[in-house]
Amino acid sequence: MTNPFQTDGTWLRCALHAHTTRSDGELQPEALVDHYERAGWDALAVTDHWTITHPPARDGMVLVPGIELTCRTTAGVWVDVLVYGLDRELDVEPESYDSYPDLPDAMEFVAAHGGVAYIAHPYWTGVPMDVVVGLPAVVGIEVYNAGCQIECGRGLSSVHWDGLLDAGHSCFAVACDDTHYAGFDSGYAWTMAHVAEPTADGVVAALRSGACYASTGPRFDTIEPAPGGLLVRCSPCRSVTLCTGPEDGGRAMVGRLAFRHRARIVDRDPSTGLITAVAFAPPPGAAAARIELADADGGTAWSNPVAL
Ligand SMILES: [Zn+2]
Missing domain, CATH: 2.60.40 (Immunoglobulin-like)
Structure with a gap:
């Protein structure tokens, strides 16, 4: 259990869940980076469905490799997973739910290829939290998802989080916009990552160790x-x-x-x-x-x- 407030480093304001035209988002990748940079954010992980989008690098904005996966669970419901730092994509037919992997298999792949995973919007999905316990690569959940809150009031998953913590499991949290229509559903929620170096690797390491906190306002x-x-x-x-x-x-x-x-x-x-x-x-x-x-x-x- 790390306490980032007791180590040296820099805090970066990070957007860790956002989509572009490479999946179901409205903006081109470069335009999404422009959007968050203009709003004063320090880091962005584009998390398109099934594809790792790499916007052109630029000074002043840390671009973290990200992807959103959808996996099958034994509970018979789908679960979405945010993955950071993954070095390759999974072999999946994006339009075919039948080809989606089982959650444990996908997380084995993520762990083997350098990724760190957070379960996306558990309340919105309605996923029972016991299906995520003990999986490789999974270190936390998205405790707040602004898009899910805006659309139907199921953005806040703190009860899911406490259920895992109360049962003695380690679990970290991020808060995210889940931007699809930047300007409409962006700028509501962010994650502050405490990094030794302001780089993509620094952000991934912070997310892996829990050197971060989630916010929709306070500091x-x-x-x-x-x-x-x-x-x-x-x-x-x-x-x-x-x-x-x-x-x-x-x-x-x-x-x-x-x-x-x-x-x-x-x-x-x-x-x-x-x-x-x-x-x-x-x-x-x-x-x-x-x-x-x-x-x-x-x-x-x-x-x-x-x-x-
Ligand atoms: Zn999403």
Whole structure:
């Protein structure tokens, strides 16, 4: 379990789920890169269905090789998988569901060819999470998918995530736009990757080790050990939540009654009174925690689990 806030490196704002005309997206690959570059993002993984799109390289924008696979599961439902750093494509007929691989076989291939995998939009797909446990290459899930949220309100998969964590599995998270119509469904969700070098390999390594966090607005400044617990510093937020497992955890919030549990507000934004630092005293026996931030504009950020 890595804590990226305690190592040297640079944070990159990454778009990790986006489509171009090479699959079912509206923009040409170069135009999609233009779009995200103009909006100030640092890295883009084009994740076309079944094909690895390589837009022309350019300065100032890290382009991460990506692909979205669809696989069969024993549960009888399809699962989409985001893969980064894969060095070749699978031999699949894109228009034929019958030719799609079984999930374990596809993940064997991904692991053998340098890829790291995140299960896409589990809530939207309706996939039971036990089918992804123990698979090679799979390190996490897409905890938030903006496109699924915009279309039908099934973008948030934090319950799926906690189900895996509660059962003792390692699981990281990314948040993504799943852009098909840039401008309409882009700029809502991103993943901050903590990299030693601002390169595609650096981003893939961060995703592999969980040196990243997901966001639709708030920013983590630090998550670090403190006497008796954990200190979290962040952009101004209405609530900061310590998620440690069933039936307990911790939370600081502002607003009506300003309830607090196992938390002490250490710092506030002077003009708004919103929280910028919280010290948590985690429940006895808790081994790890993920942190969730909620800002005043409806944005959320999700850290990966850190050891307590
Ligand atoms: Zn997609």
